[in-house]
Amino acid sequence: MNIQFKKGVLELCVLSILTRKDCYGYELVNDISKNIAISEGTIYPLLRRLTKEGLFKTYLKESNEGPPRKYYTLTEEGLKAKNQLTTEWFCFVEGVNNVIRGEDDNE
């Protein structure tokens, strides 16, 4: 699939996962790359950008298996962005599906 297209959807994926639970970077990357073929390295720049935009906050938490990990948690603003993007996404998908199946509301 087109790389640009995937990158656009990545933001929604990250926001959705964080709505369910706080995650550390590897967890997010893993959850996404399980489902979508992407270069995993491209998720970290996105996380950093969205953190700077105030959609997430980060905190360090001890782990059982090694050094503390950086966790990402959704802010109020992030939740709003997630809801808006989700609506847009379903609207978009429905529109594309209509076009693909050749359905037209006007007919």
Next chain:
Amino acid sequence: MLSGGKMIMNKSEFLKELSSLLSSLPSDERQEILFDYEEHFSVGKENGKTEDEIIKSLGSPRSIAKQYNASYIVTQAEINPSPSNMTKAIFATLALGFFNLVFVLGPFLGVVGGLIGLFGASIGMTLAGIAVFFQGALGPAMGSLGPYINIPFALEANPGATIFLGLGLTALGLLFSIGNCYLAKFLYIGTVKYLKFNLKLIGR
């Protein structure tokens, strides 16, 4: 060992290359970014992955660094607006992928449009030459074409000159077409070279 034309790196080489590619960022920011990738490596290893596997799925340090650099430059342009910062930002963003759209598709369409125009002109010139030729050769017999072809009175009065003008125009138009073919070929080769250069620039 070689894989896809690239040296296989280990973790420290990967981080080192990433660090050097991020040299335009402030050092604290660069450290934070590298920290994220170090964490990624250590968690990956805890999950039983090898360095090679982790590096492979991360993608190239170049494409990763490009994203950090672009977002840093864009932020700088936002915080500190100036024409030069804005220009840098626009170009850094374009380099990410819009690059292809604007800098490849744009000029390509322009060049193709120009070529179509030139071919049109050459065909027009050839046809005009043929028309003028027949007007001169057949003269009044071509009365029906009269309304469609306008020839200066001086030529109409001199059918011989009109015939030669027609022949000349036709020949010129054909030469023009041949020239355009060469131009098209040259541009094609140039475009291929440019695309290759572009691919190198964009990475993957």
